[in-house]
Amino acid sequence: MKENSKKQTVVGTDIEAVKEQARKSGLSYNEAKEWIAKTTGGRNTGIYSDTDPEAVKRKNMQSEK
Numbered sequence: 001m002k003e004n005s006k007k008q009t010v011v012g013t014d015i016e017a018v019k020e021q022a023r024k025s026g027l028s029y030n031e032a033k034e035w036i037a038k039t040t041g042g043r044n045t046g047i048y049s050d051t052d053p054e055a056v057k058r059k060n061m062q063s064e065k
Contacts, residue, residue: 037049038050
């Protein structure tokens with residue numbers, strides 16, 4: 001069997017070429033989910049929020065006074 005310096009799968013796919021193509025293709029699945037959650041206000045998206053809940057509570061308490 002011929003030695004090849006490139007990392008390849010069993011069927012001969014060049015792993016580095018696939019990784020490079022993925023890097024150039026845009027957002028990953030998880031990056032896309034995060035972006036959608038932050039920009040559309042979807043349901044159960046709290047893990048993506050950069051809002052400080054305590055600050056919101058304080059602001060709400062001040063506006064009630």
